[in-house]
Amino acid sequence: MESDELEAREWLISCITIPLSTAIILANLVIIVGILYNRQLHNTPNYFFLSLLVADLCTGVALPFIPRMALERSLNFHTCLLVHTFPNFLFLSYLFNLVMVHYERYLCIVSPLHYSQCWVHRCFPVALLAAWVPPLLYASLPAFGWNEWSQDEINVNGTLNQTVGATGCAVDPLDDNGMCSYRKVFPTAYIYLEVYGLLLPAIFLIAGMTGRVLWITRKQLRDICKLHRAGVRDQASVGEQRLNVRYAKCVAAVSLVFLLCWVPYVIYVNVTLKWLKADGKSQNSTTHIILCCTGIGSMAIIPFILGLANRQYTDPARKCC
Template sequence: MGRSLLISQVTDFNAHALLSMENLIYIITVPLSTSIILANLVIILGISCNRQLHNTPNYFFLSLLVADLCTGVALPFIPLMGLNRELSFASCLVVHIFPNFLFLAFLSNLVMVHYERYICIVDPLHYNTLWMHRNFSLALLIVWTPPLLFASLPAFGWNNWSGPDWNNSCESTQKLPPLSNCSANLTSCCSYKRVFPNAFIYLEVYGLVLPAILFIAGMTGRVLWITRGQMKDICRLHRSVERGNQASDQEQRLNLRYTRCVVAVSLTFLACWVPYLIYMHVSIAFLIIDTKGRSITNIVLSCTGIGSMAVVPMVLGLANKQYTQPAFKLLRKFRDRRIRAFEPAPGGDSEAKITWKKKEKAEDS
């Protein structure tokens, strides 16, 4: 009787703890996911509606937006990968492999976009002859296929489903019920440790993710350095033409614009990349010390870290007025029509009608 009561109490406690963790994940990720999805739809609409933007660089950026949109959809499910749940083998593989594939595809597209823009600045003369422009379909295949193949490795046998390592996360004894929320039938206990071996996690973090982030940071720093040198050359030529030693207003504006650019890039890196880097190393630390559960700190770091990194394409897209112009026009048109609904329509005066129609055509154009 006492043992049955103990089992019931521990089971209820584990179920309540799991529900609390899931609610915390949804509270943090759902607003982030909604913002990422809406912002990407706005930018995708802007590129699709403007024919002048239908070129190869924007197609690469469009692929990044699609990957970011998918990451926004999968964002609430990525932190859930750290919770132990009762799932079958096939379902457990799907809920772990698919979000991981979307994340790796997003990172691969982000590297490709930064590389394409980096070559545009570093070597503009040979920019149009790049293999990415000549074989656009091959470039898309490269940024989407390798992430899918790597993320699918656990489905081809590289997993711990039948190995001993899962005992650390879903263990049970004869005296006590399971320490996690999983049932006594250990074959139904789905844990990321059963799907991803430690070697797989280390390879993904230090062989793919971290080098990609460092590669993006290196290209960004190189672009800023080249921009600084070109700005100095412009200022030097301007002084030689003006024959003056004092800095002109135009030079001061250039320096101010460059300073703003550096500050914007630095703040973007601090706000978007640093939280993910912290989360990544904290997760590795939890993996090394082999914790039995998922702490609230780790959940908050995972939600904010992955969400902040998914904001990077939004920052790049919303900073370009060409991408957001159709959305702003649509909002302005909707606002003006709502204002007109409360205004009296022009009467019988023909000139007033003509003026009203001209105003509508000007706003539509």
Template structure:
């Protein structure tokens, strides 16, 4: 059994994780439900592009549910072999599925802008079930590799597991009680996931977004040039200034979204790799805060994409407006009485 100091350290870490992730997880779940209901209620949105986005929202909803459990991977806990595998594999699968869904949605919209003539002939549109298999099955297969033997559960030396910030007094006596991410995920597995899957996916999303902004800037210049030729003037008109201002706001919004949503996760990811290379856990509080902020900020990306679309949020807005009008009507009737 753990001694009192070890138990207190574990409980304090868990309390900190729940204090940070529960409000964030609740917000992510509710926001996703609002957008999902907006798509479900509006029949005009029942098309393939929105089905891809709906798949992303479902993955983001699942990530919001699993959000409190992801930072718990950094704590050593007393779990059996099967429970330890589930506690690590399932959240990792949801995270990878969310990331691949995000890449698919960006790719679908990227092709719509870059090559609109061949947009409707995309393989994703011709075979939507196959596209769903592509974004959900590979993450499940890769995340399940530790369950098929690629793990460190029978490693010869677990002093690192027992001597970290959260100590287990009986770790050396009964290894099955020490559940650590180091026992489930070998170093090669972590390196492959970070630098072979996660980082390329993030760079791909950033590259497609930058390419779309560059194309949009070129189209804006063509519109302004055409407008000047029609107006036969050399000065920028009010309409051109509004277009330039709108484009500038778009660039600023995309940049701020990247800084707020992706940079915290990139910092967290490289800090974790640094701890892994140096074979130390560092400060547990810092690690917990970074993990919660990194995973949580990335899960906000689909919500930003959905909430800026009025078609997705219009049903919720109308519902709130009806409730507000009903509340005002009841209030006026009570005052009249």
């Protein structure tokens, strides 16, 4: 019976994630080719965006494996760590790259005259490493001992019955028939630290920078309109109306992206933490699988939406079509 339920959940995950994963991978490849094809786009801002596209492509590849992290499977210790920590690293690197892209564009708009002197522009390799190295270090913590296996062995047997390698890490506490679960790989404190210390602050930071950019744009638009009205005797012109319409469209687009891409993921995170605080058994349910697939999948399409905003990225694809 348990085997049939596991197969049904695996089938549901595949039906939802494979189309999403394929679309994300193809969309990122199209924009990556567009950036590499156009030499005019070979500059620091587009290198940051290219790094984001690579991270998003990797997230698309790992998307079918992320919902499976909540399923209990028969895996050995090393394989269990790999199938949990590696997708987590790809997802965190995607989020860090997304923050870095928004931060770079935020600096460009807030201080355009001093942008070339900012550390993001002058120390591009350091900024790029800041988007990849911290996620790798944090995702690797379970492999360096921050997991539940050693604690379980101590609680059950009173001693640590596992082999310790040369690095001091616990090795193979499970045999080939052991059950692998995210609850053994990620302690509760690790999950809460990742959610409240990394994920949600990153989302709020992106939202704050986007809101600040829209506020600055609105202020500049008002100044332009005042200057224009001073020259045409306080009469609104067609050009002023067009500017207001374009700004309204921009605000509507940003709001729509936030509702479609960020809200499902925030709901998924809060529901997951609620189940985790209860007993964790509901995390294998159909509702949790659907929330996980749609929440992460919707957030992974943000780079594609940002890429569509720049026609230079999609010029090769349009020419081919």
